[in-house]
Amino acid sequence: MFKHFILISLIVASFTIKGEPLANRFYVKNFLLAKFGKHLEPLLNETIIKNISIFNGPCDIYGQVVVEEKSKLKEVYPEATCYSDISQSKVDMNGKKSTLRKAWILKTCLAISKNEESIKEVNSQDRKKYVESYFSYKEDYKDFIKSFDIKNSKTSELILKLCTNQRWQRI
């Protein structure tokens, strides 16, 4: 019940984002890798990169290099892949707000917040400096620290709160 309450609160809180366009899937992936660790690449390829229609960011038809490895097809450059068909090379460059996007971000962030390596990554840094450098814009950082106790919160809570905060998605 408490878990559901957190989920609902997070979704409702994340409606406060102002400003579009939002980052596309490439930026979302690269940002989360930079902030929470490169080990997250397989997760982010599954939850973000593959969701072209939700996050936008066109595929690159000729960026696709496909080889056979152990009787399976392997895409050498997953970010270039057109996951359904090559008309995805014509999707918008910019992301857009949507409920589905919020849901996928939430799902991704829940996984990151439980990831031991990500927690280690955040703990290895000065917390205040880490949160300050998390946001590109001073205003977003100031608003975040007003609403969340970064000093006394658990690392997993901090990760979830930072990750689901939509301000970083408005580049």
Next chain:
Amino acid sequence: MKKMGIGYSPQNHRDVLNEKCLHCHSYLGQSDEELISQNLIVPNKPEKSLVYRYLKGSNVGGKENMPPKASLSNKEVLLIKNWIKSISPQTEIASKPSQFQISKTLSEGEIYKRCYSKLTDLPLSAQDDRLKEIEEGDLSGADACMLLIGNATKINDSDIIVQNELGSRILLNFQKLHSFWFKEWNFFTAMSTWGTFELLDPTRTGIHFSYSLFNPQYSLADIFSGQRSFELTRQSKQKSEFLIYKFKNEPRYKINDYKYIYGLSQKDGSYKSWNPSRVQTGKITGIKMIAKNEDILPIVVDSKDNQKEINPATEIKFKKSIHTGHGGGIIGDEAYISLNLGQDLGKKMDGGKLLPRRWSNALVSEFLCRDLPVLKTEDVIQYVQPNSTLPFRKNESCMKCHVTMDNMAGLVRNVQQTYSADAGGDGWIHSTHLRRFEIDDKLEFLKTAPDKDEYFYKRPYRALFKYRDVNDKLIVKNLSSLDELGKTILEIDDFYYCTSKKYLKYFTGVDIPLTLISKRKKNAKERLQVEVLKKLGLGFKKSKSLRSLIRSIYETPYFKSLNYEEGIVLK
């Protein structure tokens, strides 16, 4: 009321207003545009204009109590009436520059962070050297953004080469953006699915813009003229083993199992084969001009009844590069015409039902950001043919689109979709290419558009390009080639507004329809949008530089606002 001036002999409305009205109603001394914006006059309609309706002797059912102590002469009333009648309905309502405030403005460093993330898909590191220069006041955010673009690539001969991983990202993003401007991606593929995709890149229309952006010596005039074509150079740590697929769930075919063929099958069932260069795959490393004689296809196959039956097909000498454009640079690019031709394989244009109208429609939409019709009834009435067998030629409303569309389409009349060979499969690939008929100078020009002309595809032709731009200016030009059409596009303001609008949308999310420019009554938000778009467009028209245009966008209030347009507070 003051005494009439000595020697008063009014010749125009100003004389009347100055002499009879201004001493009590000084506001009548304002410009026409200002009087319109205050609803004191309605262009071209004296009977609806307050200034006229108040005049004694106007006889349009108004108050008729001015001037209060004496009447105006018939001549004076007529001068006022004629003045209002002469004002064009398109006269723009004068407006003061928009008053607005940005609720949260980005600092110079934050401007750089924004454009960096946008162009590279990466968050900027706090240790970035350029960020330090900005913080020390040695560089502005916008200038830093331009350095990012400028340093992404270098030029070697006429080739563009990325300098590093960051450069590859920036080039890829701009190429994706430029490709996004052009809707079509699917080559005509009644029978060949992936054959054409292996040889022609459907995104290459956008490469013309990318090449000019990264090689500023390649001007807008170059983009819209000539027969040059480009390809993206790429590198990969592994070689792709499979042919391009259209749909993810299609079976995959190994490249090495297939040969490219041309012509008709031989008696023994075999085919002549050739070795065209496939579109490169992997990570982008640059842009290259395709050599004139690259990938010469010796023969194409003329198919009469494409999808159902390709026999009897005939071989036709082709002996041309499959990449060479048809003139007009980007608008005549082989891929752009092929993707937008809208005609079945083997069809020859007849000037009536068969014309590449999809191409000309795409041109208006994608280069000028307009939807047809742009002409008025009065512009087309002379072209209506009451005795035509084609319903659209008899109809004024239809002709408002067709006059613009068909005339342009006629410039591509001599093009035909063909196959390289009459079959594929079982280890063979064929592809679709455009054949160009030679014009037969012995045939005469036609003075009116034909219902059906069996020689139209090779007849000499002059297009009467007729188009009204977004400011309602009528443009009429005689054109006989795609190069001339390209030059004409560069003379139209709509092209500059259109390109500006597209970059503005990418960088700020603000999407401004061109039709907003001619909207008479705009709200505050719309007024600001039009001011910004006009400034960008007219600046771009002056500079003719894609880089200057992009730099101007970094200076717009939308880009500088933390929350883009939502962060602009209008007063």
